Amino acid sequence: MSTRAARIRTPGLGSETTRKWALPAVVIALIVAYPLLIENVSFLDSLFVGRLGIDMDTAFQMATYTMLALGLNIVVGYAGLLDLGYVAFFALGAYTLGWFGSSLFAGQNIHFLDVGNKAIPGIHLSFWVVVPLAGLICAIAGIIIGWPTLRLRGDYLAIVTLGFGEIIPDVFRNGDSIGGHNLTNGVRGVTQLDRPGFGESLNSATGGFLPDRYSSLPDELKPWYYTILIMCLITIFVNLRLRDSKMGRAWIAVREDEIAASAMGVPLMRTKLWAYAIGGVFGGLAGSIYGSFINGIFPTSFSFQISVIVLVMVIVGGMGNVWGVIVGASLISWLNFTGLGKLGSLLNDAIPGTTHDVEITKYKYGLFGFLLIMMMVFRPEGLIPSARRKAEFKEGDEAYLYDVSTE
Amino acid sequence: MATADTTARPLPTRRLPPPSQLLLWLFGTLLLVATFGWLLREFIDSPSRFIEVSLIGVTNGSIYALVALGYTLVYGIIELINFAHGDNFMIGSFETHSIVTEGAFQLPLYPTTLVLGIPLGTTAVASSSGAQRAYSIAMALLFSMLLCMTINVTIERLGYKPLRNQPRLAPLITAIGFSFLLQNIALIWKNASPQPVPDIFPHGNVISTHGVTYDWGAFIVILITIPLLLVLSWLVRSTKAGKAMRATAQDQDAAGMMGINVDRTISFTFALGGALAGAAGAIYAMYIGNTKFDLGFRLGLFAFTAAVLGGIGNLNGAVLGGVLLGVIAALNDGGFLFNLGARWTNTVIFSLLILILVFKPSGLLGEETPEGQ
Numbered sequence: 001m002s003t004r005a006a007r008i009r010t011p012g013l014g015s016e017t018t019r020k021w022a023l024p025a026v027v028i029a030l031i032v033a034y035p036l037l038i039e040n041v042s043f044l045d046s047l048f049v050g051r052l053g054i055d056m057d058t059a060f061q062m063a064t065y066t067m068l069a070l071g072l073n074i075v076v077g078y079a080g081l082l083d084l085g086y087v088a089f090f091a092l093g094a095y096t097l098g099w100f101g102s103s104l105f106a107g108q109n110i111h112f113l114d115v116g117n118k119a120i121p122g123i124h125l126s127f128w129v130v131v132p133l134a135g136l137i138c139a140i141a142g143i144i145i146g147w148p149t150l151r152l153r154g155d156y157l158a159i160v161t162l163g164f165g166e167i168i169p170d171v172f173r174n175g176d177s178i179g180g181h182n183l184t185n186g187v188r189g190v191t192q193l194d195r196p197g198f199g200e201s202l203n204s205a206t207g208g209f210l211p212d213r214y215s216s217l218p219d220e221l222k223p224w225y226y227t228i229l230i231m232c233l234i235t236i237f238v239n240l241r242l243r244d245s246k247m248g249r250a251w252i253a254v255r256e257d258e259i260a261a262s263a264m265g266v267p268l269m270r271t272k273l274w275a276y277a278i279g280g281v282f283g284g285l286a287g288s289i290y291g292s293f294i295n296g297i298f299p300t301s302f303s304f305q306i307s308v309i310v311l312v313m314v315i316v317g318g319m320g321n322v323w324g325v326i327v328g329a330s331l332i333s334w335l336n337f338t339g340l341g342k343l344g345s346l347l348n349d350a351i352p353g354t355t356h357d358v359e360i361t362k363y364k365y366g367l368f369g370f371l372l373i374m375m376m377v378f379r380p381e382g383l384i385p386s387a388r389r390k391a392e393f394k395e396g397d398e399a400y401l402y403d404v405s406t407e
Numbered sequence: 408m409a410t411a412d413t414t415a416r417p418l419p420t421r422r423l424p425p426p427s428q429l430l431l432w433l434f435g436t437l438l439l440v441a442t443f444g445w446l447l448r449e450f451i452d453s454p455s456r457f458i459e460v461s462l463i464g465v466t467n468g469s470i471y472a473l474v475a476l477g478y479t480l481v482y483g484i485i486e487l488i489n490f491a492h493g494d495n496f497m498i499g500s501f502e503t504h505s506i507v508t509e510g511a512f513q514l515p516l517y518p519t520t521l522v523l524g525i526p527l528g529t530t531a532v533a534s535s536s537g538a539q540r541a542y543s544i545a546m547a548l549l550f551s552m553l554l555c556m557t558i559n560v561t562i563e564r565l566g567y568k569p570l571r572n573q574p575r576l577a578p579l580i581t582a583i584g585f586s587f588l589l590q591n592i593a594l595i596w597k598n599a600s601p602q603p604v605p606d607i608f609p610h611g612n613v614i615s616t617h618g619v620t621y622d623w624g625a626f627i628v629i630l631i632t633i634p635l636l637l638v639l640s641w642l643v644r645s646t647k648a649g650k651a652m653r654a655t656a657q658d659q660d661a662a663g664m665m666g667i668n669v670d671r672t673i674s675f676t677f678a679l680g681g682a683l684a685g686a687a688g689a690i691y692a693m694y695i696g697n698t699k700f701d702l703g704f705r706l707g708l709f710a711f712t713a714a715v716l717g718g719i720g721n722l723n724g725a726v727l728g729g730v731l732l733g734v735i736a737a738l739n740d741g742g743f744l745f746n747l748g749a750r751w752t753n754t755v756i757f758s759l760l761i762l763i764l765v766f767k768p769s770g771l772l773g774e775e776t777p778e779g780q
Contacts (some may be wrong), residue, residue, distance in 0.1 A: 067669045082576060082579070106661050147427075148431055149761065149764070149765060152764055152765075152768065154575060155486070155575070155579070156764050156768055158488070158579070158759075159488065159711070159715070159763050159764065160758065160764050160765075162708070163757040163758070163760045164757075164761070165763075166708070166753060166757045166767075167753075167754050167758060167761075168753075169755045170753045170754045171754060172756070173750075174750050174751060304704065308583055308587075311580075312580075312582075315580060362594075362595065363591060363595070364591075365587045365588075365590060365591045365594075366587065366588050366590075366591025366592065366593075366595075368584075368587050369583075369584040369585060369586065369587030369588035369589075369591065370584065370588060370592075371584070372580055372581065372583060372584030372587070373565070373566050373584040373585065373588070375568070375577070375579045375580075375586070376566075376570060376573075376580050376581045377565075377569050377570065377579045377581070380570070380573055380574075380577045394764045
């Protein structure tokens with residue numbers, strides 16, 4: 001115990017706060033400036049966009065997945081509830097946009113502060129209303145799902161969440177005729193979704209700084225990038241603040257020893273429900289903007305693989321550590337979208353001749369699987385573990401994170 | 408072979424459950440009554456079709472049962488949900504595809520020039536002679552079982568054994584990793600399209616009375632399953648290795664102190680589970696007539712649901728759960744369950760999974776464990 005305490009409070013240069021925040025501040029500044037850097041510095045453009053494939057599109061996806069991973073971090077990393085169906089919230093958020101920001105319900109014609117064409121039928125709420133609405137719906141869904149199931153522990157909870165992760169996309173798939181109503185458009189999915197925007201008056205008032213309506217042209221993705229970045233920063237802020245709050249400490253107590261926490265007066269169900277619902281909120285927020293960005297929501301996009309990939313991001317990065325999760329999420333989403341392909345072509349270029357060329361993306365899931373196994377065998381605590389979490393892992397067979405009682 | 412985690416059971420409470428709990432139970436009871444009422448009505452409406460569909464359900468269910476046994480065996484002994492098990496089953500069905508269509512045993516990812524060349528004669532098709540088809544079926548079963556057994560033991564040695572003292576989450580994650588890996592291997596081994604397997608099962612009616620017919624092709628599934636179950640039951644109940652398994656399941660440390668080689672016993676359990684998955688894969692490929700690289704995940708989850716339904720850790724429970732689940736799925740496919748039809752089968756099965764875990768985590772035949780309370 002004493003060594004752990006000593007490790008946390010290693011004396012360093014400068015004040016504690018400066019030391020702690022200097023690196024994140026620099027990194028965040030670089031990320032914020034990223035679109036400008038690659039636009040103006042051709043060397044950086046050829047390196048990051050050309051060689052590594054981080055264009056604005058990929059950067060947006062990376063940020064979306066970072067947000068998802070941070071949301072899941074609350075559930076898995078803080079509260080220790082293994083959630084294998086996180087994609088359900090992502091899907092629900094996206095479909096919220098489908099319901100309140102597209103022409104899905106063509107019989108209606110409701111417009112509220114939206115920036116699209118007023119003549120288009122359907123329910124069209126302002127994007128800035130739909131996003132919090134998606135969060136709210138996911139919170140409610142989280143409570144409804146969590147209320148009967150969160151009393152389960154460990155593997156059983158994982159399986160229940162997995163079940164929900166399978167049921168919800170299935171319901172969306174079959175949702176084109178529920179009691180004769182078309183609620184989700186089934187396998188054809190919802191397309192032509194509303195895009196964010198600030199309207200003409202705000203656009204002209206700010207001299208074109210705030211866009212009228214976001215464009216989907218590949219060269220004009222900067223507003224999307226900054227929007228998801230702001231959402232990410234909010235998520236990071238909430239993550240950090242929650243960790244140090246009364247609720248956060250209760251989560252960690254529940255994670256470390258449920259029975260002890262309960263004995264100390266932590267209300268188990270309420271604490272877990274909060275974690276599950278708050279985690280769901282971020283899934284929903286990310287889902288709604290993601291749906292708008294890719295301009296199409298299909299039930300097949302929300303497979304178990306996404307739940308697993310987001311979980312892998314949390315685990316590879318370091319459960320419970322916000323910075324670790326961000327690193328894990330950006331790294332893996334980059335590999336997932338363009339990174340593996342780019343690395344593959346770099347590899348192929350390095351070896352002369354074309355006979356040895358391998359199509360590395362073909363092995364993507366295999367490589368992910370391999371990465372997971374290697375990570376768990378050699379560094380189960382993740383790339384940047386939180387000191388507390390690391391200690392839990394190092395305690396060996398004494399500590400069973402999820403289930404103290406069975407041993 | 409039920410898990411006997413009775414040591415840390417929370418103290419029983421005698422007071423009335425809170426109103427929310429009562430409401431939940433009321434809902435559960437109503438659902439159960441409604442389901443049985445509906446099924447009874449459907450049965451009275453068209454008894455012959457109902458029975459026919461149920462028989463198909465039993466056939467499919469026996470495949471689920473074989474896979475479910477693998478889950479339950481592994482869960483019983485090391486309390487791990489072996490997510491790679493369904494994909495192992497899929498590899499078994501791929502091997503059967505190789506043996507039936509190419510007449511040769513193949514190792515995944517090895518170029519076909521390295522085929523080991525089992526003398527099957529030519530490839531087996533529906534018009535082959537009875538002896539040749541029987542030989543093909545036997546070889547498919549044997550080699551799929553051997554391959555899956557080897558894979559399962561290898562996975563345990565590489566991925567689960569080093570993590571036995573880690574938090575429970577760690578082996579679960581490696582299991583998911585192996586699941587991805589096996590799927591990717593299968594994808595490269597064959598390809599992403601469904602792999603057709605020629606129909607080499609015998610055909611003809613076993614039963615044909617009162618409008619109920621049952622085909623030999625389906626019956627043979629049960630005929631292969633039952634001896635496997637008997638052998639497993641004998642292995643677990645009457646052999647020294649089985650006794651060691653049961654002891655290890657109860658208490659690893661104590662078993663170790665009594666001179667049982669715990670590592671070997673766990674490997675043996677994985678070998679048994681793998682063999683059953685291989686058999687299930689072989690039967691599935693030949694009975695259903697095609698197989699696909701991503702088949703294992705969904706079917707594995709169904710089988711896991713079956714294991715949970717019967718009571719995880721309980722061998723009889725896994726068989727009962729498998730058959731019940733097969734029947735429920737078939738009835739729903741046939742439109743007998745609230746007129747939902749096949750497209751809702753996934754939802755029905757996963758809802759069933761959630762409902763069992765919420766209302767009776769110990770399953771139909773399992774013992775109460777503190778996990779589910």
